[in-house]
Amino acid sequence: MTTNLVKNVVVEVEGGEGQPVVCIHGLAGSSNNWTPVLPSFEGMKVIRLDLPGSSRSDLPAEALSIDLYVDSIAAVLAELRGANAHTVAHSMGTIVAQHLAVRHPELVKSLALLGPLIELPEAGRAGMKARAALCREKGLAGVQEVAGAIVKGATSAETKAQRPATLTLVRGKRHAADAGRICAELRGTRGCTCSRSRKNRRSDSARDGQRRRCWPGCGCEGDG
Structure with missing residues (x-):
């Protein structure tokens, strides 16, 4: 395994000259x-x-966003000669993967989406906003509250009853995260993240010289 730094993104590469597969976390x-x-x-x-x-x-320095994640992955794949890669993603990463496939189809050979999302529903965006505020206001205590909510809502009854090590891992990963980073991630991903209309709105964006966050029928107005 080798560890690389591409535009301040840490990348681990394993294997040799086989078909590339890029893994995008949540x-x-x-x-x-x-x-x-x-x-x-x-x-x-x-x-x-x-x-x-x-x-x-x-x-x-710039705000985190789905577009920023896509740009970063594209730069990584260009640097590491990972074009036409199988793309495997989880949770929030599945949104990033879909945008990557639409914006850079030459980079994506296939998609395997685990716990896939197309976009956050309105209730989900409101929840992201509330969690970001919690982390910003309470720091580590806020991260702990968010971790507890994730463990409660995102693990099955079987896992809670029979797999304490898994619960510890999930909770520990969130506790270990920096409150400022968690807040930035939550703020960066709570906005509308439709990818289905990007092809249709490219010409509009070129004409008016600006990138709109979403397609007109999505109902997402403003910054999410």
């Missing part, structure tokens, strides 16, 4: 999320990255 995750499934990618060139502001990758 909110408050890291490249380590993919460690348990690495045997499934035997014979492939596995590219795992810590998204900007996550784990070992620096928090950039």
Whole structure:
């Protein structure tokens, strides 16, 4: 395994000259999320990255956003010759992967989306906003509250009853995260994240010289 730094994004590469596969983690995750499934990618060139502001990758000066994540992944794949890669993503990462496929189809050979999302529903955006405010106002205590809510809502009754180690891992990953970074991630991903209309609105964006966050029928107006 080699560790690379591409435009302040930490990237781990395993394997040799096989078909590339890029792994995109979810909110408050890291490249380590993919460690348990690495045997499934035997014979492939596995590219795992810590998204900007996550784990070992620096928090950039500009605000985090889905577009920023896509730009970063595209730069990583260009640097590491990862074009036409199988793309595997989890949770929030599935939104990033879909945008990557629409904006850079030459980089994506296939999509495998685990816990896929197209966009956050209105209730989800409101929840993201509330969690970001909690982390900003309470710091580590806020992160702990968010971690508790995630453990409660995102793990099954079976996991809660029979897999305490899994609960500890999920809770611990959130506790270990920096409050400022968590807040930035939540703010950066709570806005509308439709990818389905990007092809249709490219010409509009070129004409008016600005990038709109969403398509007109989505109902997302403003900054989310």
